[in-house]
Amino acid sequence: VAYRCSFRVTEAxxxxxxxxxxxxxxxxxxxxxxxxxxxxxxxQFPYTSAFGWQYDSGDYHTAMNKxxxxxxxKKLRDEQKAKREAFRRGETRELMxxxxxxxxxxxxxxxxxACDILGxxxxxxxxxRIHPTGSGICRLGTxxxxxxxxxxxxx
Numbered sequence: 260v261a262y263r264c265s266f267r268v269t270e271a272x273x274x275x276x277x278x279x280x281x282x283x284x285x286x287x288x289x290x291x292x293x294x295x296x297x298x299x300x301x302x303q304f305p306y307t308s309a310f311g312w313q314y315d316s317g318d319y320h321t322a323m324n325k326x327x328x329x330x331x332x333k334k335l336r337d338e339q340k341a342k343r344e345a346f347r348r349g350e351t352r353e354l355m356x357x358x359x360x361x362x363x364x365x366x367x368x369x370x371x372x373a374c375d376i377l378g379x380x381x382x383x384x385x386x387x388r389i390h391p392t393g394s395g396i397c398r399l400g401t402x403x404x405x406x407x408x409x410x411x412x413x414x
Contacts, residue, residue, distance in 0.1 A: 276361075289336070384399070
């Protein structure tokens with residue numbers, strides 16, 4: 260996995276996205292259209308999930324449609340279909356896959372009453388104090404996962 264984060268978020272996202280692909284296949288739907296059908300709509304915000312998580316805003320349909328337009332998704336699907344048919348006829352050994360994923364990640368995790376994992380309050384903090392002389396102290400409460408916080412904060 261070329262993406263680093265904590266608590267195995269990437270693995271969980273993969274499992275969810277793979278389940279979405281399987282469900283789309285079972286329903287004989289295009290994976291992107293299946294996702295679009297199940298995304299939270301702009302007018303539903305703020306949205307509270309079945310687990311009580313609050314989504315404050317978003318326009319997921321526009322984002323997904325822009326992504327699909329930018330890669331000419333329909334043309335890619337047509338090309339994929341042609342390659343599969345040529346493969347079935349024995350004209351080529353080349354196949355083409357198209358991956359689709361849509362992932363929303365919590366950031367700035369929020370109040371610890373809502374973001375507590377195994378007794379660990381999941382939130383970042385910051386406190387800035389300016390002394391009357393003009394000097395300042397900045398106290399930050401974050402957990403680095405390899406992003407280089409120490410360098411960034413020092414600079």
